[in-house]
Amino acid sequence: MRSVNLLEWMFALIGPVGLACGSVLMKFPEWLGGAFSTSYVAAFSKKAEPAEGGVETTAEDPAEQAPEWPTDAGSVQSLVDEMLKQSRYALLLRPQLVENLTVDQLIRTRAALSDGMCLVPEGQVVLHRGAGICDGDGESAAHGSVPVYVLAFYLDRYPVTNAQFHDFVASGGYEQMAIWDQEILPALLDFVDQTGHPGPRYWHNGRYPRGENNHPVVGVSWYEAAAFSRWAGKRLVTDAEWIKAGSWPVALEGHPLLQRRYPWGEAMDRSRANLWGSGPGRTVSVDQFPGGVSVGGVQQLIGNVWEWTADAFSLENSDGSAGLEKTHFKSLRGGAFDTYLDTQATCHFQSGDRAMARKHNIGFRSAINLGDLIKRDNGYEVVPSQPVEPSLAETQK
Numbered sequence: 001m002r003s004v005n006l007l008e009w010m011f012a013l014i015g016p017v018g019l020a021c022g023s024v025l026m027k028f029p030e031w032l033g034g035a036f037s038t039s040y041v042a043a044f045s046k047k048a049e050p051a052e053g054g055v056e057t058t059a060e061d062p063a064e065q066a067p068e069w070p071t072d073a074g075s076v077q078s079l080v081d082e083m084l085k086q087s088r089y090a091l092l093l094r095p096q097l098v099e100n101l102t103v104d105q106l107i108r109t110r111a112a113l114s115d116g117m118c119l120v121p122e123g124q125v126v127l128h129r130g131a132g133i134c135d136g137d138g139e140s141a142a143h144g145s146v147p148v149y150v151l152a153f154y155l156d157r158y159p160v161t162n163a164q165f166h167d168f169v170a171s172g173g174y175e176q177m178a179i180w181d182q183e184i185l186p187a188l189l190d191f192v193d194q195t196g197h198p199g200p201r202y203w204h205n206g207r208y209p210r211g212e213n214n215h216p217v218v219g220v221s222w223y224e225a226a227a228f229s230r231w232a233g234k235r236l237v238t239d240a241e242w243i244k245a246g247s248w249p250v251a252l253e254g255h256p257l258l259q260r261r262y263p264w265g266e267a268m269d270r271s272r273a274n275l276w277g278s279g280p281g282r283t284v285s286v287d288q289f290p291g292g293v294s295v296g297g298v299q300q301l302i303g304n305v306w307e308w309t310a311d312a313f314s315l316e317n318s319d320g321s322a323g324l325e326k327t328h329f330k331s332l333r334g335g336a337f338d339t340y341l342d343t344q345a346t347c348h349f350q351s352g353d354r355a356m357a358r359k360h361n362i363g364f365r366s367a368i369n370l371g372d373l374i375k376r377d378n379g380y381e382v383v384p385s386q387p388v389e390p391s392l393a394e395t396q397k
Contacts (some may be wrong), residue, residue, distance in 0.1 A: 011391035058253040079103050086167045089113050090154075091233030093383060095374040113383065117154040118245070118297040119370065124149050125244040126257055130347050147239040147257070154373075155237055155245050156365035158286035159307065160215035160228065162208035164197075168228050169206060173292040174198035184223045187356070191224055200224070201358040214285040216305045216363035222330040222355040225364035234366035239350065241367055242333050246302070246347035248295040261346050261394045263294035263301050268342045273303030276340040283337055283361075286365050302345050305363035313352025328355055336361035 018266060056362040058190035074117060080101060083092060101109060127146045172180070172190060175198075193203035200208070201219030208217070220228075222236075229235050237245075246261035262268065272292035279289075283304055293299050301307075313329035329352040335345030338361055353362065373383045 018194065040199065055106075058083055069296070075100060076100055077105070084108055085166060086171065087112065087116060088232050090368050090373070093373045094233070096372045103191055111382070114130045115155070115375075116157055117368070118294075119155050120150075120241065120296055122150060122152040123244070123249060124251065124257060125240050125247070125249050126259060129245060146234045150238075150240050150244050152370040153237075153367050154243055154370060155241065155298055155367045156234075156297075157297060159305060159363045159365045160225075161214050161286055162200075162217050163213040163215040165220070165228060166208060166213075168231055169199045171231075173227060173231050174278060176231070179227045181223055185339060189211050191358075193219075198225060198262065203233075212283070213284045213289065213359045216286055216300075218283060218360055218363050220362070220364070221358050224358075226310075229364075229366040232366060234368045236308060237365060237367040238330050238331070239311045242301070242307070242309050243347055244267045244292055245298050246334075247298060250329065259294075259347070261348070262311055263292060263298070263347065268345070273300070273335070275303045275345055276334060276338055279303070279337050281337065301334050301347070303335055303339070304337055306336045306339075306351065307334050308362065308364040309333055329353060330355045332362065370394065 016379065040342075057122050061315060065087035077100075080092060083089070084105065089109045091097060092105075092109045093113060098106065126149055127148055172326050177185065180188060191198060193199045193201060193206065197203070199206050200217055203219070208215075226236050243259075246263045247261075248263075250258040252258065258267065262272075264272055271289070272289055274280075274289055286300055286304070289300060289303065292302055294301055309331045311331045314330045332351040333349075335349070339345050344351065353359065370383065
């Protein structure tokens with residue numbers, strides 16, 4: 001297998017216009033082929049055991065992992081099929097790539113987006129400052145509020161699962177330097193499992209615990225969550241977006257913006273979320289506790305695992321002045337299976353942890369701007385511009 005000129009490959013696949021469309025598209029071929037130094041390849045040369053029903057993979061030379069030069073339409077279509085299998089549909093719906101899809105692939109890609117993500121409409125959301133601070137009675141205290149206007153975006157319907165993250169690991173995600181924040185590259189070799197293989201902290205031999213393919217992936221740092229999101233053609237959700245998806249604000253003339261305390265309403269109902277005392281005391285499959293679904297169809301925003309967001313964690317002093325504003329902590333939302341206080345399992349409570357933390361109760365989900373996806377192709381609505389119901393296949397899961 002000969003090595004591929006990645007820049008030339010990029011021109012052939014999406015055309016020169018695509019090179020000016022942002023960092024996501026600029027790094028697209030590197031994410032597929034793996035442009036990284038040979039020192040990292042040697043460090044990650046251990047063989048990873050396959051996931052259940054998966055294929056055994058081994059880290060190899062980057063030239064060996066790069067896709068063959070797509071000399072004909074069939075080769076390009078095979079590449080598209082592989083990306084759909086890996087749930088990397090968000091990349092395929094970019095305006096510069098969608099023209100490479102056949103009608104069947106376009107239908108399948110659109111269905112994958114509808115099944116895997118929920119559209120959250122644009123609008124205003126209020127962020128409560130200091131919502132991560134508790135007063136003496138354990139109640140969440142807020143020191144003012146900040147209105148933020150959020151553009152329409154798609155949010156993962158479920159937290160990222162072990163099976164999905166395994167695709168990232170098996171495809172050499174830990175070896176593809178282009179998708180990682182530059183600041184973390186010297187520490188990348190620390191992101192290994194219990195047996196020294198690249199992957200989440202609590203995995204063994206490069207694979208997740210048996211029977212937990214549909215559980216949310218945990219034991220991943222903020223940097224790993226961000227890298228996976230880029231590999232999938234997405235990004236981490238922001239605090240404002242996460243709150244908007246959960247509280248689903250309603251604007252009524254003459255009234256303050258109405259925002260739900262919980263995705264299902266104003267009162268805590270532990271039967272709707274995997275929290276302390278309402279679950280088995282560990283993570284569960286991402287499709288359990290369906291009663292906790294948000295108005296827009298997003299599942300498990302509350303409970304099961306805390307979720308990394310793109311934003312830094314910041315606190316304010318009781319007088320409203322800046323507190324721990326500039327730290328290496330990142331924001332966490334939603335509570336987890338071991339969250340005890342109701343006040344910490346709301347749409348507005350913010351927690352935080354070190355960006356390097358790889359804990360048993362922290363996962364994540366990804367997002368993508370609606371504006372980054374093609375909406376129509378030859379008159380056909382590729383990406384809906386209004387929230388839609390899940391597909392029949394999704395409702396039957």
